Amino acid sequence: MAVCSRRDWLKTGLAAAAFAGLPIKAARGTATDWVTLGRSDVKVTRLAFGTGSFSGRVQRELGQDQFTKLVRYAYDRGIRFFETAESYGEMHKMLGIALQGIPRDSYRLMSKITTTHEGVGPREKIDELRKLANTEYFDIMLLHWQHTASWPTDSMRWQDGILDAQSRKAVIGHGASVHGLPALRQVPGNKFLDVAMIRMNHKGTAMDAEDYNTQGPGNVSEVVTHVKQARKDGMGVISMKLVGEGRFTNRDDRQAAMRFAFQNAGVNCVTVGYKNTGEIDEAIQNLNLALA
Numbered sequence: 001m002a003v004c005s006r007r008d009w010l011k012t013g014l015a016a017a018a019f020a021g022l023p024i025k026a027a028r029g030t031a032t033d034w035v036t037l038g039r040s041d042v043k044v045t046r047l048a049f050g051t052g053s054f055s056g057r058v059q060r061e062l063g064q065d066q067f068t069k070l071v072r073y074a075y076d077r078g079i080r081f082f083e084t085a086e087s088y089g090e091m092h093k094m095l096g097i098a099l100q101g102i103p104r105d106s107y108r109l110m111s112k113i114t115t116t117h118e119g120v121g122p123r124e125k126i127d128e129l130r131k132l133a134n135t136e137y138f139d140i141m142l143l144h145w146q147h148t149a150s151w152p153t154d155s156m157r158w159q160d161g162i163l164d165a166q167s168r169k170a171v172i173g174h175g176a177s178v179h180g181l182p183a184l185r186q187v188p189g190n191k192f193l194d195v196a197m198i199r200m201n202h203k204g205t206a207m208d209a210e211d212y213n214t215q216g217p218g219n220v221s222e223v224v225t226h227v228k229q230a231r232k233d234g235m236g237v238i239s240m241k242l243v244g245e246g247r248f249t250n251r252d253d254r255q256a257a258m259r260f261a262f263q264n265a266g267v268n269c270v271t272v273g274y275k276n277t278g279e280i281d282e283a284i285q286n287l288n289l290a291l292a
Contacts, residue, residue, distance in 0.1 A: 028288075028291060028292060029046070029291040030046070030078075030287075030288050030291065031045070031046050031047040031078070031079075031283070031284045031287035031288050031291075032045050032046070032047065032077070032078030032079060032080070032284070033045065033046055034080075035268050035269060036236070036268075037140070037173060037194070037195050037236025037238070037268055037269070038194060038195065038231070038234050038235045038236030038237070038268070039194050039234040039235065039236070040140065040172070040173030040174070040175070040194035040195050040236050041173070042108065042139050042140055042172055042173040042194075042195075042236070043108070044080070044081040044108045044110075044139070044140075044268075044269055045078065045079055045080045045081045045108075045269070046268070046269045046270070046287060046291075047079055047081070047269065047270060047271075047272070047283060047284060047287050048079065048081040048082065048083050048110075048238070048269060048270065048271035048272070049071065049074045049079050049081065049082045049083070049271070049272075049274065049280075050083055050240070050271040050272055050273040050274075051082070051083065051084040051085075051088055051091040051094075051095060051273065052083075052084065052085055052088050052091070052273060053246065053273030053274075053275070054245075054246070055087060055088055055089070056084075056085075056087075056088030056089045056090075056091045057089075058273060058275050059088075059091060059094070059273065059274075059275070060088075060089055060090060060091065060094070062275065064094055064097060064098075067094050067098055068094075068097060068098040070098075070274060070275075070276070070277065070280070071095070071098035071099065072098070073277050073280060074274070074280050075099075075102065075107065077280060077281070077284060078284075079280070079284075080106060080107040080108060081107065081108045081110070081269065081271075082095060082099065082107060082108070082109055082110070083109075083110040083111070083112075083140075083238075083271050084110070084111055084112075084133070085111060085112035085113075085114075085144050086111065086112065086113050086114045086125070086129060086144065087112075087114055087144060087145070092111065092129055092132035092133040093132045093133070095109075095133060096132060096133040096134030096135065097134070099134075100134060104135065104136070108139040108140070109133065109135055109138055109139050109140075110138060110139060110140035110141070110142065111129055111133065111138050111140075111141055111142070112141070112142040112143070112144035112145075112177055112197075113125060113126065113129070113141060113142070113143065113144055113158065113162070114144055114145070115143050115144065115145075115146070115154070115155045115157075115158040121161065122157065122158050122160070122161020122162065122164070122165070123161055123164060123165065125161075126138075126141065126161065126162070126165045126170060126171065127170070130170060136169075136170070137169055137170050137171060137172060138170070138171050138172070139172045139173060140171075140172065140173045140174065140175065140195055141162050141165065141171040141173075141174050142174070142175050142176050142177050142195065142197055143155050143158055143159065143162070143175070143176040143177070144176075144177055145177060145179055146176045146177065146178045146179070146183050147178070147179040147180045147182075147183050147212040147213075148180075148182060148183055149182035149183060149185065149186060151176070151178075151183055151186060152186050152190060152192070155176075159192050162174045173194045173195055173236075174192070174193075174194055174195065175192075175193045175194050175195030175196055175197065175235070175236075176192075176193060176195075176196060176197070177196075177197035177198075177240070178196065178197070178198060178208075179199065179208065179212040179213075180208050180209065180210070180211065180212025180213075181208050181209060181210055181212075181218075181219060181222060181223075182210065182212070183208075183212065184198065184208050184222075184223065184226050185226065187226055187229075187230050187235075188226055188229035188230055188233055189229075189233060193230075193235050194235060194236065195235060195236045195237075195238065196227075196230050196235050196236070196237050196238070197237075197238045197239075197240055197271075198223065198226070198227055198230075198237060198238070198239055198240070198267075199218065199223070199239070199240055199241040200223065200224075200227070200239035200240070200241065200242065200257075200260070200261045200265055200267060200270075201220075201241055201242055201243070201244055201248070201257040201260065201261070202220065202253075202256050202257050202259075202260035202264075203217065203220075203244060203248075203253070203257075204217035204218040204219065204220045204223075205217065205218075205241070205244030205245065205247055205248070206218070206241045206244050206245040206247070207219075207220065207223060207241060208222075208223050223265075224264060224265045227239075227265045227266065227267060228265070228266060231266055231267075231268075236268045236269075237265075237266075237267045237268050238267065238268065238269050238270065238271060239261045239265065239267040239269075239270045239271075240270070240271050242254070242257045242258060242261060242270050242271075242272055243257065243272065244257070251282070251286075254282070254286055255286045255289060255290070258270065258283075258286040258287050258289070258290040259289070259290040261290070262287075262290050262291060263290065270287070
């Protein structure tokens with residue numbers, strides 16, 4: 001009698017189900033799957049390692065050794081998307097040290113550039129950040145903290161600079177992070193944006209309102225509408241503020257925020273800042289549950 005392995009049985013069962021017209025349940029996604037950020041064509045893991053908790057203070061206060069251990073732990077757990085910003089103090093340098101020796105093609109690196117500089121050019125600034133991060137290129141470069149309705153015009157010099165860096169292979173994909181509804185309303189239909197970074201959680205905590213710096217709740221329904229339109233336009237969407245800028249002390253809220261981002265808003269991936277390995281483990285678990 002022929003021996004039928006479990007793998008053979010599964011293949012035969014799936015084929016029979018397909019032939020019979022029965023529904024086949026799709027494989028469940030995970031936090032560490034690689035996904036494509038829209039028309040940028042850059043592939044990242046669904047869960048990112050953020051270094052901007054309170055503008056990077058939380059990560060900086062770990063010190064280099066502890067931060068390096070945390071980055072390596074995240075990498076070993078399957079998180080291969082790391083993000084920082086020019087305004088996060090020493091985080092480019094700390095991240096560059098933490099990732100040193102890891103094959104560059106095995107992870108993705110995103111930075112965000114300040115667009116209010118006077119007396120410095122985009123090329124000079126992007127090359128400075130590359131040197132600080134000890135990398136030949138950034139997989140994604142964002143215009144950071146765009147918070148006015150006029151940002152698409154105001155940031156033209158920096159948009160051109162990022163496109164120049166892209167032509168030099170110093171940047172692969174590009175976009176912007178936005179704060180406040182007046183800025184967010186300029187995202188759908190924007191031809192420059194491959195990627196949009198948008199604040200997102202189910203409670204509207206630290207999210208977008210008419211005043212970008214509001215202390216009250218943001219307009220969740222309008223934010224979700226713009227996210228869905230951006231996705232329809234072909235942009236990749238990264239969400240931030242998943243734990244309400246650290247205000248969600250209840251794990252139920254953190255799980256609900258993750259579910260909301262993926263199931264209601266339909267973002268591509270999320271970034272979370274961590275200060276210990278337990279937070280990394282929890283974020284992975286929360287995202288896996290959200291995708292179940």
